[in-house]
Amino acid sequence: MNPTLEIFSQGEEIVTGQTVDTNAAWLSEHAVNMGLTVTRHTAVGDKLDDLIALLREISIRADCCICTGGLGPTSDDLTAEAVAKAFDLPLEFDAVAFEQVKRFFALRNREMPDSNRKQAMFPKGAERIDNAWGTAPGFSLQVGRCWFAFVPGVPNEMRHLFLESIQPTLASRFLLQPNRLITIRTLGLGESAIQQRIDAIEIPAQVQLGFRASPDDVQTKLLFPQNYPEAAMTTLVDKMAVELGDHVFAIDGLGRASGDLVFTVDQLMIAGQHTLAVAETASQGLLAAKCIGAQWLLESRYQQSLEKLGQSLAVTVNADDLIASAQAIAGEINKTGCAELVLVQLYSGDNKTFHDKDRAIILYNVLLTGDGFHQTTHSVAGPIERKQNQAALLALDLLRRYLQHKEL
Amino acid sequence: MNPTLEIFSQGEEIVTGQTVDTNAAWLSEHAVNMGLTVTRHTAVGDKLDDLIALLREISIRADCCICTGGLGPTSDDLTAEAVAKAFDLPLEFDAVAFEQVKRFFALRNREMPDSNRKQAMFPKGAERIDNAWGTAPGFSLQVGRCWFAFVPGVPNEMRHLFLESIQPTLASRFLLQPNRLITIRTLGLGESAIQQRIDAIEIPAQVQLGFRASPDDVQTKLLFPQNYPEAAMTTLVDKMAVELGDHVFAIDGLGRASGDLVFTVDQLMIAGQHTLAVAETASQGLLAAKCIGAQWLLESRYQQSLEKLGQSLAVTVNADDLIASAQAIAGEINKTGCAELVLVQLYSGDNKTFHDKDRAIILYNVLLTGDGFHQTTHSVAGPIERKQNQAALLALDLLRRYLQHKEL
Numbered sequence: 001m002n003p004t005l006e007i008f009s010q011g012e013e014i015v016t017g018q019t020v021d022t023n024a025a026w027l028s029e030h031a032v033n034m035g036l037t038v039t040r041h042t043a044v045g046d047k048l049d050d051l052i053a054l055l056r057e058i059s060i061r062a063d064c065c066i067c068t069g070g071l072g073p074t075s076d077d078l079t080a081e082a083v084a085k086a087f088d089l090p091l092e093f094d095a096v097a098f099e100q101v102k103r104f105f106a107l108r109n110r111e112m113p114d115s116n117r118k119q120a121m122f123p124k125g126a127e128r129i130d131n132a133w134g135t136a137p138g139f140s141l142q143v144g145r146c147w148f149a150f151v152p153g154v155p156n157e158m159r160h161l162f163l164e165s166i167q168p169t170l171a172s173r174f175l176l177q178p179n180r181l182i183t184i185r186t187l188g189l190g191e192s193a194i195q196q197r198i199d200a201i202e203i204p205a206q207v208q209l210g211f212r213a214s215p216d217d218v219q220t221k222l223l224f225p226q227n228y229p230e231a232a233m234t235t236l237v238d239k240m241a242v243e244l245g246d247h248v249f250a251i252d253g254l255g256r257a258s259g260d261l262v263f264t265v266d267q268l269m270i271a272g273q274h275t276l277a278v279a280e281t282a283s284q285g286l287l288a289a290k291c292i293g294a295q296w297l298l299e300s301r302y303q304q305s306l307e308k309l310g311q312s313l314a315v316t317v318n319a320d321d322l323i324a325s326a327q328a329i330a331g332e333i334n335k336t337g338c339a340e341l342v343l344v345q346l347y348s349g350d351n352k353t354f355h356d357k358d359r360a361i362i363l364y365n366v367l368l369t370g371d372g373f374h375q376t377t378h379s380v381a382g383p384i385e386r387k388q389n390q391a392a393l394l395a396l397d398l399l400r401r402y403l404q405h406k407e408l
Numbered sequence: 409m410n411p412t413l414e415i416f417s418q419g420e421e422i423v424t425g426q427t428v429d430t431n432a433a434w435l436s437e438h439a440v441n442m443g444l445t446v447t448r449h450t451a452v453g454d455k456l457d458d459l460i461a462l463l464r465e466i467s468i469r470a471d472c473c474i475c476t477g478g479l480g481p482t483s484d485d486l487t488a489e490a491v492a493k494a495f496d497l498p499l500e501f502d503a504v505a506f507e508q509v510k511r512f513f514a515l516r517n518r519e520m521p522d523s524n525r526k527q528a529m530f531p532k533g534a535e536r537i538d539n540a541w542g543t544a545p546g547f548s549l550q551v552g553r554c555w556f557a558f559v560p561g562v563p564n565e566m567r568h569l570f571l572e573s574i575q576p577t578l579a580s581r582f583l584l585q586p587n588r589l590i591t592i593r594t595l596g597l598g599e600s601a602i603q604q605r606i607d608a609i610e611i612p613a614q615v616q617l618g619f620r621a622s623p624d625d626v627q628t629k630l631l632f633p634q635n636y637p638e639a640a641m642t643t644l645v646d647k648m649a650v651e652l653g654d655h656v657f658a659i660d661g662l663g664r665a666s667g668d669l670v671f672t673v674d675q676l677m678i679a680g681q682h683t684l685a686v687a688e689t690a691s692q693g694l695l696a697a698k699c700i701g702a703q704w705l706l707e708s709r710y711q712q713s714l715e716k717l718g719q720s721l722a723v724t725v726n727a728d729d730l731i732a733s734a735q736a737i738a739g740e741i742n743k744t745g746c747a748e749l750v751l752v753q754l755y756s757g758d759n760k761t762f763h764d765k766d767r768a769i770i771l772y773n774v775l776l777t778g779d780g781f782h783q784t785t786h787s788v789a790g791p792i793e794r795k796q797n798q799a800a801l802l803a804l805d806l807l808r809r810y811l812q813h814k815e816l
Binding site: 009025295301351 | 427440762
């Protein structure tokens, strides 16, 4: 079994919600990649008793713990004191740490306030973690089962101290076997639909299966232990990808560059040296916005009224046949513009339907290419921001499917 | 003493660092404003034993607990089962919840997989929390000292359920003394610039001052105790607003409807019955996208090349005089379109500069109104997504300033 790690974040600003704790996620991701099992994140405020209780809990529960925050010079920075009290250790003055704190102020031509002296007081038995990035040195300490590392909560300092000191120490203290994470990214299938499709595939007990639904995709995650045979891994991933079919737009973790849908489209557009013009309705600019900086996106337009969109291009549109209307619009944009591909998105449903989270709009996407028209139709419900986002993604996904099939 | 609240986030994606837990901060901020004392955040993964242990701990430690995540249909969604095991309660089928889950699928014209049936199983004694925003209903339950509320981890659903159900329930179950939070929202001033401007204003010891910088604004926060005199509060807020001047686009907490910059612009556009056409460059659709569903936004266009933008409107443009070019473009859009106001955004800086986080682009915004042209110029650096977002916001802010001055 992998050694267990807990993350402990200290600070009133975290527990009251003034600051989102990004440190915990950053540290966890790095720890998991190293082969540690992260079992808990805990955040508490600046109350000495809470800190003491938590430190004691963790010391009997985890193999190691990284604690951020509470190392500053002010009265609410209580970490060293809490550690001393929790484990009945005296605080001792560290002359080297004190010199480092003093030097930090001298370098900035600032006088060191007396309160900073406390940053050089560590519990007996602690090892100093030098901090070239701020005033507060960190420290580490073995207590019973658990190896603790205490570092400042400032993200930049914390990251440096982790990479330069904590990571190598963990690697030498524990026998680690990094896992391998494969993520299959899909669009257009819900979590439960995915589970149904892959239900018949047998997943070995050592492989952990998980799902993550975000506004932009649904991710099917497979976590393989280090020594899992490469061929068996590939076979399992391929089986799943086959069941999920065309909905799969990327697979992360196989060593190829991969990412979100926009990344996939971007790679395909650049590889094929394509260019694109877009007319958006329900996504209202979001499709273009998602492709920020892409050289292949030459132009995009949004018109609130279908009639005005037709007029601006001098084509006849018909709200009762949106596929034909989208084809006519795409044809005209193709004639007047200079993009090779033209993507037109229309939708049916009035303004009230669009705003009503309980009603669905129907999206009509038409892609005009050198070999003719390609189209998809989708029903999308939910809050207006979801409709907008899905509209942008589903139109881009039509482009992605076309480009991927062309590549095959 | 205020009642204590703990936040409990469930999910392998949180504990492994795949997702930053923004729910905990959002919930804490709202709970603190209500007058609750948030004592801990804890996140654990999808392991049944960990969940059971944590639920038991919290049930004897806190007065209430909000738990997010683990209510989905898949095998790693274990919340209801963990609650049942932790407190020795049978799981019972809730027919109303089941109808809700079924309706969600019916609305989307999708078949409900069998696995979703488990979302209608609640521990005996639980009260259902209806969820109009997704498939998973939540539930609440009193166990010993602690009142637990369980809601989905999807931020949009969680926020709705908190505001519509949990917040009123907490307010009726506990005798709360809410603080009063006033938030001054600004665009175009950094945190330290704000601090400098308000440095001379004396802030009473009972009032807590804080700052929060987000991609969309900088918020200056004043937290007043419940019985703080209204007149003194208003005077202090006014003094600050005067020092921050035109940069203030909204003040939250004074009882008037208020929100982000788009909300402010939306209110002003609707009140004045204005309409708008937009030409975007650096924001590349994001300005239009931010105004999703707004009836007053009639059209928007993006052209990668300034030359092509000029050609498409048959106006002469000159990269050396972007203000004059933007005015010419706005004039032509005004002639051919039917919007009352025209907003044109251009920028100088080549594609490499745009992508380089260490180099700045210059934004030129021109607004054409019945009483002529209004313009602003800004230098924006940082990653391309920041440039894009600032470009959208700063153009909208020109519109906001014009509409607010007109109103005065």
